[in-house]
Amino acid sequence: MILYWTALGLSALSGIPGLFLPRKGGVASAVLLCLAAVAGLAASARVLCFGLAWSQALPATPLGPAGSLAFDAVAAFFLIPVVALSACGALYGVRYWEDHHENARRLRLLLGILAAFTGLLTAASHMVTFLVAWEGMAIAAFFLVTTEDREPEARQAGWLYLVTTHLGTLCLFGAFALTVPATGGLGFGALPGGFVASGRGTAAFVLYLVSFGLKAGALPLHYWLPPAHAAAPSHVSSYLSGVLIKTGILGMVRLLSWVPDPPLWWGGAWVALGALSGILGVALALGQHDLKRLLAYHSIENIGIILLGLGLGTLGKSTGHPAIMVLGYAGAMLHVLNHGLFKGLLFLAAGSAVHATGTRNLERMGGLAHRMPWTSGGFLAGAWAICGLPPLNGFVSELFIYLAAFHALPLSRSPWPAVSLASLALIGALALACFAKAYGIAFLGMPRSPGADQAREAPRAMLAPMGILALACLAIGLAPALAAPALDRVVAGMTGSQALPRLGTLVNLPALSILAALLLALGALLWRWAGRSRSERDVPTWDCGFEGGTPRMQYTASSFADGLVTGMHWALWPKVHWRRLTTLFPFPTRFASHLPDPVLDRAGIPLAGLASRWLERLRFFQGGHLPVYLLYVMLTLILLLLWTAA
């Protein structure tokens, strides 16, 4: 308990010294957040390794009812990415943000506060505590998204985020209000059997799904996510993507743990949402040329994978197949952690590249692997892991979800396992294409702009957090058996049942480690053999005898993705600006293509415009005269009196 409160307290206070120390503020906050991470990891390890969970009632305040905390296995598991990514982010921010003095204090202060509120949320087991942490987190995140408040883009993204997150909170209020009569209190606890099948239970479920889906960025509720992730400073994006959107998943996990008898369609709903988010998320990512937006769309894809795992686990729970449940839930939870690690890494590496080249546009990067070898290695490790390629950690969690789907195939006539399988395979292949594009165009080949040509490697303080995250990815990938006992505890905590099959009996984890080691050994051996040959290294690219290729002749990001994007144009509607050559004598022409967001740009903005035009008529009531407003108040009072009297 002490460790947990120490972690939260240190996080919350980490920005305070920086208010008074303009020069060393970043270092102070990084040190405090690293100490918080040590305390938080120790607190998690106590629960995950030794099962020493605890709960605590918070003292009542004059303003509201008492809350309560329960630091169980689920909370301990979610706390790991919270403390790890906030510490890595702060360490990275010391050098990354040093030339932006104007907002550095605010950035440091709010990053710590955001981490503290997220930490509080993980353990909240009371509706009021949960809502307080939820709102605190949302507001801190709003100020972080708008760190660069001189840029209109950041302000817009911030407002969009603020409106969206409050929409989600509103739904959450409704859902809690519907749940309270069933449980008879504000504390989190098991719902009575049969509640979820009732109309009230269904309404509550939909509200929960919308609220948590908005936070998690599941398609089509994702529209706030790409602008917010792109506008925030990179280490904040890394936290937003690695941790903040997972609190939506945390909410869903809590919801699942209250329900003893989820109906069959719940699992289907999650799988459907997951397949939609996963496939469209990665397809939308393919068409992006802004590196940070591309990564943001990949967060939507990974949320989709997590939802697939949750859905399959729920199918297992409602049909009474513990093996499916364990595999699905364990896969989803491990993917939560894994995504935190590799997406955090990717955003940090992307941030270094953006910092060094001065652009977020992939088409203006290129050749960075020569100029920034360590950053490039970090991005490659993240890309390797996020594509689910062995021997890194992304493969392990995806394997669990695949196995859950395979185990669920014999379920009588349910289409969802096959849907999950096909969509996982498609997501995997598309993610591979997308990261081959992102890494290949940004880091390989020749520099495509003077900015990329003059890029310099990031300082060590920025590389160290990337190294830590990459090593964590490799460790989970090489020795997944070490994570299995913790996952067993988390799944037991999620389902409230202790008599579940162990993960180690369902998946042959040692074989995975052996094969990963074999793969690395074979690779090293062949590398030695091929690399040691006589070679000549200062020659131009052959390019079919066309010596002297220029950077402009290289394949671009848009041309790389063109085949897939036009292949999916029925879902993506790419916009192409091109005067087609029609006459025999060609005139100068230009080609440009971009991929607007289907929800925000195609539906949200036009609908909002339409609504504001129609609602203009209600301006009539807003005359600006105080007596008229007083009249409204009185009329309302009279109406209410009449209503209560009647």
Next chain:
Amino acid sequence: MIGTPGVRILHVLLQVVSTLALSPLVPGLINKVKAVLAGRTGPPVLQLYYDLAKLSRKRALFSRTTTPIFLAGPVAAVAAVLTAALLVPFGHFPAPVHFQGDAVLFVYLFGLARFLTILAALDTGSSFEGMGSAREATFSALAEPALFLGFAALAKASGSVSLSDMLASPGFGLSRAMAPFILVLVSWAIVFLAENARLPVDDPNTHLELTMIHEAMVLDHSGRPLALVLYGASLKLQVLGALILGPLLPRTRHPWLDWGAYFLGLALLAAGVGVVESVTSRLRMTRVPQFLVASVLASAFAFLILLV
């Protein structure tokens, strides 16, 4: 069926040796069949062995644009496929390593090889190689679901997610699972041709850059890295071939006869590819996705039939 540990070790050794030593024979056989059908003498069947020996003694050129990724591509193409070869049963004897879910690892190891090959191509900064890598990424995005839906059908029929069980029963016991079995084989045959850069998807013989996929990606390799690329391609032919042959080969009474059946099957498969390549022409690039979607649909139908 497994037998004593000694026999088991002998089988594992046989699988490892036949993977390592035999695979360059497959492209040789294909080329010989093509040459005979075209009325030519053709290169000797062992040509690829000579090429590999020659290339491993040659100097390698590395463009000044490239980074270590350029070498990682060929290395991964061999290392990942060799690891995958340990997971797939050659014939009906269980693979050296088998566990629930090895089918997923099998596919993802090929994904790893593809990922690094694509990156190695982009590393050169050559527009031709960029073109080839974009095509490879696009077409494999369709081949992968086809492979997985085929696995789903086989898993449903056999009740296991291990390649060694899924591929072990010839023709699913030739019962009501006959139709899905044929559909899965058709689907996988298309995947086999596409993944191995064979006609009608890709022409391994042309060096017209605009029409190529795989060859365009490896244009800049030379010396030992090129040897690895060629060897990796032949390994892929054999390992993916074993995947198709598994459920197709009859089960004999004796495990050693099963090995004979496997080698014969592999030779027939190579001959079949040679015949296909002699009688078809390459599809237009825009038609290739349709060909691959047909393969996705075939395995999806196979699964649907098993569902009812």
